[in-house]
Amino acid sequence: MKCIFNTISRKERQHYNNSGDFGHSLFKYYVDRCPGPNCVISPVSVFLCMSMLERGANGATKTELEKLLYSSSEGSESESQNIMKTLKESSVPGFILNLANGLFLQEVFEPLPDFVSEMRTDFNAHVDFVNFGSVEGMKKLNAWVKKETNGKVKEITDYGSDETVLALINAVYMKGKWSSSFMDDNTWKCDFHVSRSTTVKTDMMRQTNKFYYVRDEEANFSLAFLPYSGMLGKKSFWEMGILLPDDMGSDLKDFVQYLEQGSLTSLRQRARKENLDVWMPKFRVETSIDLIPILKLMGVEAAFSNRAQFPNISRNVHTKVSKMLQKCYVDVDEKGTEAAAVTVVDTREYCLGYNGPILFQMTSPFIFFIRNSRCGIVLFCGCVSDPTA
Known part of the structure; x- marks a missing residue:
């Protein structure tokens, strides 16, 4: 198995420590709030979803997201690319690892072409149009989620409305012997x-x-x-x-x-x-996590309010993050481990020895x-x- 450390510089290598610190902070706040006896979260899935969101931000919103990701804008971009490269190179006989990003757009919403292009080229995102709030729209989203997690996360219930203009989704699936x-x-x-x-x-x-x-x-x-x-x-x-x-x-x-x-x-x-x-x-542990209260504790406020600045997503529509959730699944038995996670960002329009x-x-x-x-x-x-x- 190749590891990206073989080919990246010392400066880029340090970025992994940043994502590690992010993951530790996320887990710490999540454990403090977890109501049940068992819990599981995928830090790397949240990190990649927030990295995609950061590309559309500016001003105070971008500053908060950069701080959350423990890196400068350039560092965050480099780190997310290195993480994705490592994960994509990890699938070998005996260890399956699938990573998928998605950008789903409301049918009447017009995003900036540069943002869509970045999602495609830098995050290998699947781009599609969805009628949010409709039965057909939910079926399309759930079919993508089910496919990318090998059926372990079958749906993202109670998600999306006719006010949703876009959804950023990260899916991770692993099966290791x-x-x-x-x-x-x-x-x-x-x-x-x-x-x-x-x-x-x-x-x-x-x-x-x-x-x-x-x-x-x-x-x-x-x-x-x-x-x-x-x-x-x-x-x-x-x-x-x-x-x-x-x-x-x-x-x-x-x-x-x-x-x-x-x-x-x-x-x-x-x-x-x-x-x-x-x-x-x-x-076997399955969880559904509302990430917004946790991310607020970690210092992100503007992205969820009417002060949100995402001018790189659209110039005609003011948007904010109205919902962010993750579904996780981990199953451990004699043969090995099967696990999946889906992280979703719902972005909606708002008025201004x-x-x-x-x-x-x-x-x-x-x-x-x-x-x-x-x-x-x-x-x-x-x-x-x-x-x-």
């Missing part, structure tokens, strides 16, 4: 400690093998990295990291800080291959993330507090 699969006959019913006083029965997978592993004695957690298969004879750079607190009564929010790009990179560099006895619950195997038993809440160990791109990250929920 474990480099070392769990055997079906090693799966059994096991207690999972949702809290110190509550347990649930769940399907627990098990295998003993060598995986990269690191312990933080001071912070009291362990971190293991389970790789996905790559091209025959080549190393896979995609892996699932699992952060497991020592204390089953720990609040996972207290450990999100260790997913900050610099901290996570340091932990990964310290990790060494160890013989691990891994217990891992099968789990041990010899034996080390035990790594995920029988209590944990954090997981799917990450490229070479580039640091995070596809998905989430928390599992109850695998049966």
